Structures are given as structure tokens and as C-alpha cells.
Amino acid sequence: MDELQIFRTGVTAWLEANCPPSMRTPPGDGELVMSGSQVEFQSEDQRLWYERMRDKGWFAPGWPLDLGGGGLDAAHVRVLETEMTRLHCRPPQINLGIWMIGPVLLEFGTDEQKQTFLPPTARGKIGWCQGFSEPNAGSDLASLKMSAVQDEAGFVVNGSKIWTSHANHADYMYALVRSDNQAAKQQGISMLLIDMKSPGIEVRPIDLISGKSHFCQVFFDNVRVPAKNLVGALHGGWGVAKRLLQHERTAMSKFAELNMPGPDLVGVVRRACAGSEGRIANAVLRDKVAGLEMEAHVQRLTQQRIVEMAKARQDVFRAAATMKYQMAETEKRSAETMVAALGLQGLGWESEGFSPEELEVTRQWLNAKSLSIAGGSSEIQLNIIAKRVLGLPE
Amino acid sequence: MDELQIFRTGVTAWLEANCPPSMRTPPGDGELVMSGSQVEFQSEDQRLWYERMRDKGWFAPGWPLDLGGGGLDAAHVRVLETEMTRLHCRPPQINLGIWMIGPVLLEFGTDEQKQTFLPPTARGKIGWCQGFSEPNAGSDLASLKMSAVQDEAGFVVNGSKIWTSHANHADYMYALVRSDNQAAKQQGISMLLIDMKSPGIEVRPIDLISGKSHFCQVFFDNVRVPAKNLVGALHGGWGVAKRLLQHERTAMSKFAELNMPGPDLVGVVRRACAGSEGRIANAVLRDKVAGLEMEAHVQRLTQQRIVEMAKARQDVFRAAATMKYQMAETEKRSAETMVAALGLQGLGWESEGFSPEELEVTRQWLNAKSLSIAGGSSEIQLNIIAKRVLGLPE
Amino acid sequence: MAMLFDSEQQLLADTARDFFAQHAPPAALRKLRDSKDELGYAPELWRQMIDLGWSAIVFPEAHGGLDFGYKGLGAVFEQAGRNLSATPLLGTVALGGSAVMLGGTEAQQAQWLPGIIAGESLFALALDENPRHDPSATVMSAHAGGDGYILDGEKSFVVDGGIADRLVVVARTAGTPGSSDGLSLFVVEAGSPGVRRQRRNMVDSRNMAAIRFDQVAVPAAALLGQAGQGAALLDAVLDRARVCLAAEMLGVAGWLFDTTVAYLKERIQFDVAIGSFQALQHRAALMHVALEMSRSAVLAALTAIDENSPQLPALASLAKAKLSETLELVSNEAVQMHGGIGMTDELDVGLYLKRARVQQQLLGDASFHRDRYASLLGF
């Protein structure tokens, strides 16, 4: 048995002993712990699981031991993740500090920044939020306008960030700001770490068309940020951000499998339109559902093909560039089809007369609209395919 | 009874006496007479009807009497047309000379041009074809390249025209040529009348994906055109052409109703998928056919609305700009649906085993592809709507 | 001119446009929603509409109406739709009022129409028992009893059902569910013993109620038309309401489209207005095509009502189906083209999206009406 195998055996044993059974079920909406200075637990099991993983250094298993991490190399981290997935362990906590800004600080941060921010982040003491998007900088992120004017002590920040998840509970924000108005778009941007308790910050939660959300808009009115909180070079924030967004993609793909599966198309339509032997009674609807299930099927197959191509060291870009568009559009159409199949019963907002599943279908329908907007809109995806895959001219 | 009413009564009586019953049925494919120096008749009735209308001066009822026309004003022409439609009289002949270049010569032509070309055209002695499109100038007509170099005697023409209907039977072509290479696109174009018997002209009929066609490609190799055959000002051909294309639109709308109706969607699908009581058995197909019939229905209603708006002197552009796109796309989808409903029986090319209707469905399916290409592609229609109706920016 | 408004109708449309924009814009609906208003509409607004004569438009002069036709009423519906104005117009006039007018005896009309016109009475049509519209599926029963009928059953989705004082109830006096034979219509006092109503909170805040009828006794005079022969009457009523609803949907789609085109011109990304991107231009153009076709369908159907055309059923289904498709397209594109901001409750686009889906389902969705259209045309 090699060393990695021994490690795996140990991890499995430890997880089985320390991860409470209730933490080995898919988390419901809002059932994951957001770490930070004001962490809240919904159950004793949640708290136990959180503290045990924290004390093991496994919030950030790949970070150095002296920075509060688990000190594991990539191969060992993968073993830990694989075993957690296999045993259905929930992540003990969620923190953008660990997934996104942490790795960037490890790469670009000053020693002081590493010492100041990484150990408490790894121990769940600092909750982070991300300040990138602005009301007038969506698909065109580099057009952001939030200004940071330098003075002797650091920066004075004015402007607004939007779509900031959990900003109302976060301790720090890593933010892109415009530090040079004269430079070309991408060249005048810096990344700052901003204490959310600074005077001049106002956080306003955003209501979505589907109801309450974890998104916020954050307003900055002459907020002071010390010079030592600049990450990377002055005006070099765009490069740092691009690196950070790579981590985001990795993190997203990890979390994609996490969520409790929503209402499923076939089940919902079948219950709404029950025919004989479990079939969908309405032939037109059945044809439509079959078409959508097939779209979901080919995209799962394509996902599998991409994984195999990557393993075989083939260029995956041609295939991979299609996934976001395909998934978003299929998911939106499936949600529309569920609502249509439920009829008015799929269009309730709250209270009596609607089942939890029906209300969930409605919420999912509305939420699904964001799939083709957030994280690179469908239009951007098509542009990328046209230009970078097909090589069509400007 | 006013004068117009008296005229109407006379017209009706004359038509009933002179239009043979067989000329009062919808013309089949290729059953209309193309006039010109080599006119051919398929029946004695065709010849009779042709000669009677010619002698009446009603090939070109609105042209002056001294130019071979009928000498009628617009109101009387309308009465004649209305009565012909009402009595289902076929047009006695088809000639672009009457519908398109004739009116333009009346407006822009020199006296000599009028005297030379209009009387014989009105009597069916000159058949015309239109030389506008070129292999590399489709949607972007103004980028045409066929060159006309001036010398003392007139012009020397080199290049090629494509999509020229009936060029192989025509006596003359009215053509757009590039007379000035240096000028801006639209400013270097002239219109010439070209004798198709000139040395250096080669006409090659075009086979379409649906089979034989009346389209040709015409090649010009140092073809000489006398100076007197220039229509309008030198380099002023673009303005003349724009005017001419307005006549084309009028003519097209007149001829739109003419053609023998093709296979009808409901009938074809119903026969292919017969259910009980004349219904379409396959629910999915039925739903699709209903959707397409509805599209055809709303476009007929919109057509009617446009007519009413025009009568009420309202601006019809917002509504009218939609029609070409809507009709082309609906027709194409209907044709696809008929082919799909017929299965392999809708995909025969010739000979035994396929009924005439089935072969007609196949031809119509292939021909329909041109509806969104010719006469302003669907993309051009959408551009027009976006820019000129909605005012979206460049 | 079948497909145009005449000058009086146009005047009415203009008046309605200004009226709703001023007195009942989307902000008014938002307020009703956020305050969880019990009524779900503003009685003072309805009073103003009464004063403008809008409750009287379609009814005969003999009973105090204006006899101005459904085309006029459609003009009002379109503008109400454009502003998401909460009014009892659909339940009281298009559904309930039409039922009384078309099915009632002179005496019944005299009994109920003046109250509707004067704003003293609100009506609703209690029909749908399932989440998907299907009149022939009616299970609710009415059998002879007392000095009239005893009604028993449950209605799941009754537009304006919670605020109406009188309910036109569709019940089965004969036949079996699935057949349109045996249906009858009754006018029932909402306060009758055995009637229990529960408000349903829809995603679009439209007034909707579930109503349970527990052995509810009504007099014989409550019957509209012939017992067991109600299907034809019901169809006539529904087609009128479907067309009015389609007109309302045209207003919703029109607002969404205009707002989106305006946004395309104003929103800057990559240093240019996003409306300069050809892909978005073509999609905007497709919406325009759909909207022009939709307008023709609505106008033709409204005219068919007023001309008593035998084409009405087909045109009503055409209008409802086409508007449902157009609205699905336009509402989805509106959200997508607005990007992130389109996902927020703060922007009105979301309100229109939600209203759109409820309208699509009400009185039969596109699929229902495609099927009906095909049946009517015999294929």
C-alpha cells in the first residue's frame, strides 16, 4: 500500500468518525455555513462538523500549515475531496476567501498580507465577499468605474458594487477599482482589500424577481483603504482578477454538484399530466419533454467527453466553449416547460393552495433566467464561440 | 351611372366575350405566355387571348395610345385590373418591359428611347430581362462590378449577370453597369439597354436544387452598347434602379395572387396522417400544423390591416416591413412540415412510385428556400426593421 | 375598417392610455402587492373608471350601457395591460357581464347589468377546477332542489373571485366530465350560505380565489339560459373574455418591447449601445414582427365580436394563442436583454414577466387554443 493509499484509509476513517450523519445529506437552500466573524449554526451537528474540520486545518487543506492550512499537496487534497464526495460529506463552510482570494494572495500577496489575512481566513474568522460587477459594468467588466484616488495614506474609494453575494455578512471585500482614469480600460484597474466595517460603506440586499436573495448592492462614499491593502501592482488589478476568475471556475464546478437537485422535469410533468403506466398523457408535452431530456442527456455526454479529452491531453476548448450556453438554455426551457405543465398551479407566489414542490418550480423558473446572464451571458458565450472557436472575423 | 361605372360594364362585357374559359383558370407552372420576338403558345386559346388583349392595347393599359398603350388613367386601369381579377382572367402575357422598364422609360427615357422601345414592347414584340444581380453582388447590389467603359460610339461592357429570368428568350436586357470605377459605390453606376443578340453575349441557364429553372447567368465579353441606350444620366443608374424596384414591388404583389396555389399544408398532412373525422392523427404534427396555419392566418390579417391603413392614409411602414420576413419563414417551415409528414414519400425526385402531388411538395420545399434569399433576404429584412422601424443604432 | 380603430375608439384608447399611466402605473400594483392589500385592487380607481363609462361600454343602451362594442373595451384592456393596472374589468365586465348580457333574460339583464354599470356590483366567472383551463372537464354539480338548484363543488382559479359579490358559476346539471353537454350557468350571491372563498396569491398579484360551494341553494331564477345547454353560452362568453385578455396581453407585450428597445439604445457596454449589436437587433426585429402579427390578431378578433362573425371562435383562439406565444418570447427576451438588472424585483420588467405567464395560462394556453383552432378548422 503506497503512502497515498494509507492517507486515503486514514481520511476515510476520520470522516466516518467525525462527520455527523446529518452532514452527509445534500444541503437544502441556505443550509451551508457561511464562515466569518459572525458565523451562525442551524444545528449542533453543523457546529461540530465545522469545528472539527477547522481544527484539522481542512477548511483550506492545500494551504501551508503555518498559514492555517492543512499543508497537503495537490494529490493529497484530491484524495480528501474525493473521499468527502464519496461519503457525501457537506463542505463544512463556504468562504470566497478560501476558494478565490486566498490562492491569489498566496501567489501575489505581500508577506504582511499573507500573515494578516490567510490564517484567520483558514480558521473561518474572516468572511469575504467579491466586489467586481457594477451597475454599468456587466458583461463588460473592464468598464468598471468605482474610483480609488490615492493619497499619502492609501486610497479613497467612491462608487458602487452590485451582485455582491453575502456582502451583508462579510468582513472583507476584495474589490476591483479604477485607480487610473486616463489609462486604457484594463490598465487602470487595481485590486483592493476593503474592510466592510469602514465608515462610508452601505450594504443594501437585493430582492430578485424570485424573492429574497443573498445578493447585495454595496455603496462606497469616501471610504478609506490603507495602501497595504493593495493586492499585486498598482493598476495591475486586471491580471490579478483574471487569475482569480480561474479559481472561480474551479470552485463553481466543485459546487455545481453540491446543490440539492431541484424539481425534475419528467417527474413534475408526469405528475401534472398523468397518463397510463406513468407516461405523460399529453402527446405534445411529452414530445417536448423528451426533446429537453435529450438535450440534457447530450450535454451530460459532452461533459463526459470533455473530461476524457482533458485526460487524453486533447484540446478541449472547441467542446468546452459550448457547455455554458447549452446548459443555461436547456435549463431555462425545462423550467418554462414545468411551469406550463403545472398551469396556474405553477404560478403561485406563497401561502395555501400551492405545494412546496409547486412553489419550488416557480422559484426555479424565475431563478433560471439568471443562468444565461450571470457568469458570462449567453450572448458572450456565442461571441466566444464565433470568434475564438470558429475564427470568424471582427 | 357615372362614366367609370359605364366603363366597368363595358370591360366586363368585353372580357366575358373575349377571354376564353380556359384562360380563366389559375395558370399552371409555365403556363403563362412570355412575350417577345419568339413568343410561343401552348394552346389556341392562349393565342386568341393574347392577340385580343394586344390589339385592345391592354398589355399596357396605362401607357399613352401613341406609344402602343391603352391610354387609360389610373382609375380606369384599376377598374380593368379589378374586373380581370374578379373574372379570374389570366394575364395575357408576362413581360418585364411592361411592368418594370417601361414605366421607367416613360419617366426617364429620351424621346428616341420611348419611340424605339415602348410601342413594340406594348405590342409584345420585345421581351425584356433584368440584369441587376451579379455573382458577387447579392444583398449588396450596389457593389456590382460589370464594367462599361465609354468610347466614342458608346460603351464596351464586360462582366456577368446572374439570376436573370428568361434571359435565354429575351430580346433586350436593362442592366446596371459600373461606368465609373473611382466614384463611391452608388455613384458610379449607369443603366444600359442591351440587345441580347449583340456579339459577345453568352447565356447559360441555371439549374436549381429543385431542377430546371427560368434563371440564367449571362456573360458579357466586350459587348458594344450604343450611347443612345443609356437610360437617365451617366453614372445616374442607381437612382433609376431604385425607381424601377418600386415598380417591381407593385408588380410582385400583383403576381403573388396569380400562381396556382401549391400543395396546401393541412390537406397534405391530413392525407398523410389521416385520423378520424378528417383530423390529423398525430397530435404533435397536428399541433405544429395548427401553429403554422395560425402564422399564415395572422399574416393574412396583417396584410388586410396594411391595406386598411393605407386607405386611411396611415403610415404603413412599421407593419409592412414585417411581411416579407414573416411570409418567407412561415412558408419555408410549412414546406418542411409537409415533407416531414410525407416521410420518404415526400422525398422522391421523379418517376414511378411518387404521386404528382408528392413530387410537387418536394419541389415546393426546395423552391421555398429561395423565399428568404431572393428579393431582399430575411437578414436584410431584419436589418431594415431594426434600423428603420426601431431606430436601433449603427 | 375591420382592422383599425375608428376615431371614437382611438379617442378612447388615448384616454385610457393617459388614465392608466397616471392613476394606475406598475407602481400602484407594486404597492398593492407589498402591502398585501386584501382587495387586490383600488376601489377609487374602479370608481373613476365607472365615471368614465368603461363599465358600460359593451352593454345595451336599454340597460344603461353605451353599446359601444368590444373593440372599444379592447382598447381599454390594452392600456390596462400596458400599465399592469389592477381592475375588476376582466371578471366583472368581460366574463360576468358578458354572461349576463348574452345568457340573461330581459329581466335578468335588468336585474344585474345596471349594478355592474354603476359600479355597485362586482362579478366573476367561477369555471376552472383544474390548473389548466378546460371547460368540458367541469365536475361541479347542480341538481334540482329547494325552489331551484343545489350547487356542490370546488373552483380552483376564479379571477376576481375574492372581490365579486356575484359569481357566475358553471356547474353540471347533466352529462359527465369531459363532455360539454349538460353544463349550466348560475348567478350565485357570493354571500350565500355554503360559499367559502380563499384568496390565492399568484406570482403576478392578480386577483384570484379558490371557491368551495357546499350544498349552496340558488333559486330557479339564478339560471342563465337553458339548463344543460350552457356550453354554447359559455363558449360565447369565454371567447369575448379571451379576446379582451389578448388585448390586455398586447399591452403587456407592447410595454415589454418598448422598454427593451429603449434599453438597447441606452445601455452602454464595450463602449457602444448594446442596441448596435446585430445579433440583438435581429432578435428585436423578430419581436417586432411577432407584435405586429399579434396586433392584427387582436383587432380582427375584437371586430369579429362586434360583427357577430361566425369566425369568432377561430379568431379568439388565434388571438389568445398568438399573444401567448408572443408574450413568452417578448417577456423572456426583455429579461435577458436587460441582463442582471432584469433579474431584480426593483425593475418593473419582472412584474410584467410574471403577469405574462399568468395571462398565458388564463382561459387556455397556446397549446389549448392551437388544438381548438385545429378542431374548429376541421383538422
Next chain:
Amino acid sequence: MAMLFDSEQQLLADTARDFFAQHAPPAALRKLRDSKDELGYAPELWRQMIDLGWSAIVFPEAHGGLDFGYKGLGAVFEQAGRNLSATPLLGTVALGGSAVMLGGTEAQQAQWLPGIIAGESLFALALDENPRHDPSATVMSAHAGGDGYILDGEKSFVVDGGIADRLVVVARTAGTPGSSDGLSLFVVEAGSPGVRRQRRNMVDSRNMAAIRFDQVAVPAAALLGQAGQGAALLDAVLDRARVCLAAEMLGVAGWLFDTTVAYLKERIQFDVAIGSFQALQHRAALMHVALEMSRSAVLAALTAIDENSPQLPALASLAKAKLSETLELVSNEAVQMHGGIGMTDELDVGLYLKRARVQQQLLGDASFHRDRYASLLGF
């Protein structure tokens, strides 16, 4: 690696690509068409393919095959599709050969497979009696008689039916049309008394025949598998052929797409390449998405054959349906984006469009396979 070609399969694909491009490009099909060639394929091409071993790919080594699997065969089909190459591969190998291999006894395999592999014998599957594929609708009868069976009936569309010397005929020994019980498969000599064949001229010039069987006597040894139990065998054969056909369609779609993208880059209108117009870019991108999804579906289904996966029926329907949809999209866009020139017979795009529609219909169109997929998944 279920979704990739291994190095041997890739080598085969590369060889096939070069081979068909060189020896059987679209111009070759055009020549067969314009000369109204009686055979509809070039025997010398088939001979070369035999020499390359392509008729042997899927068959067991025991009978002279290569036992290389359908994934390899799929690679050949894709390239044949890309070039519109006219070959007897579908009828002889994917349909007829699969039937003998899957349904034949050792003796039957030994009797027929070597002939197929050596190019001495051409097969076809005589199944469809209607213009729309529907195996259970089979009416053609086979009843015991002579020293075997007497076949009677008519097959409307038999791929390669006119050139085959042996026909695998699906006939009903029991049961009624509409049921899949009672079907049986027989290998019939095409020259048997009572067999009359008529070539059908399809829009895509694909080899197709109508075949009449008039009291055709076959020996008992002509039966493949169990009498009356042929449905499962037939399904297994059809699924293999459907997947091979889907691979061929992938080649057709790929050619159309590549050709169109190249044209978008080269065609100048309004002084720029039309491929710079964003509306066309987005439509090209949509085609790319559809093609990538299609490739995954074909590879997964080919793999499922070779791995004897219980998922094969669903994956075969998935592949055939998805490729039918993709091909309809891509072929229509190819014509539209080529503009006027796309309407001419001179351009090859039209040949691919026509081939596409015939492929879409063959062995079940998208609608057939969506329905089958839903049934297989139990909804």
C-alpha cells in the same frame, strides 16, 4: 475512454477521410446521378473498400471478420457521409450483415458472412412498408408452406434493395399490424421467383427500391432466429444501423458546417466578410453547439454497441433524433447563408441538403425517436 477514438480507430478515421475525399467525393455522386447510373454506386470503389477491410470491421474473426467494433465502422460512416460517397455499407454491413451476425446460427453466419466480407454478396434489410419508419406496422406475411415459408407482401423503401443479391425480409408469422409480436426475419435470395424490384429515384440519389414479394417460397433455413420472436433481433439490428446512420449524418452535418463557416469568412458583402456580422456569428455558434452535442451522442451510442450496453436503445434513439435535428438546422442554415448560390445545383450544398432529409427520415425521424426515447425512459 468511452467518448474518444483510440489510436487505431483514429487511424481508421484518417484513412477513410483521405480515401473518400480522393475516390468518392460529391462529384462522384453527381456523376452517378447525372448518368442515371443503374447501380447507383461504383463497384470498383466498393472493391477498394473491401480490400481495405471495411466490410469486415464488425464481424467476428471466426468468419473472417476483424472484430474491430462498430466504433471503427462509425468512423468510416462519418467520412462516407462527409463526402456523400455512394457505398453499399448501410444495406450490406450495418443492416444485413448485423442481422446475420446477431440473429444467425453458426451455420448461417458461416454461410453468409464470408461472402459479405469478401465483397461477393450485397445485402439489404426489407422492412419499411410505409413512408414513415414503423417496424411494428409490418403487414407482410410469412406462413408455413413448402419446405419452409411462403412470403407475401410489399416493401416500399429498401435501402440498397435494388443492388442486393440477398434480402433480410421482415414478415409477420403471427400477430397483427401494430404489435411487435409475431415478426420474423428471413434471408431471401433476391433472384427468387416472385420477387419484383423497382428502383425508386430519391431526391438525394440514395439507392432505394420498392420490392414486391409474390408468394415467395423460402426454405426453413432462411429463418434468422426464432419464428415470431424477431422484434428483439430487429431492434438490435436497427439500433446498430441507426447509430451508423447517425455517424454518417454527423459527417454530412460537419461538411455543411465547415463549408458554411468557410464561406462566411470569404464572402464579401457591404465591403466586409459576411462572417463579421454578429447575427450570422451567433447563428454559426449555435450550429457549433449543436454539432458538438451531436458528436457526443454518436460516440456514446457507438461505444454502447461495442460494450453491449443496456443503454443502447436509448442512446441510439438519442443519436438519431439529435442528429436529425442538427442536420435540419445546419442544412437549412447552409443554404440560407450561401444566399442565391446556395439555391443552385452547381453548388454541392444542395446535394447535402437533400441527403440530409432522406437521412432524417430513414430508420425513424426525430419525432419517432423522441417518442421511443420517452417510452424507454418510462414517461
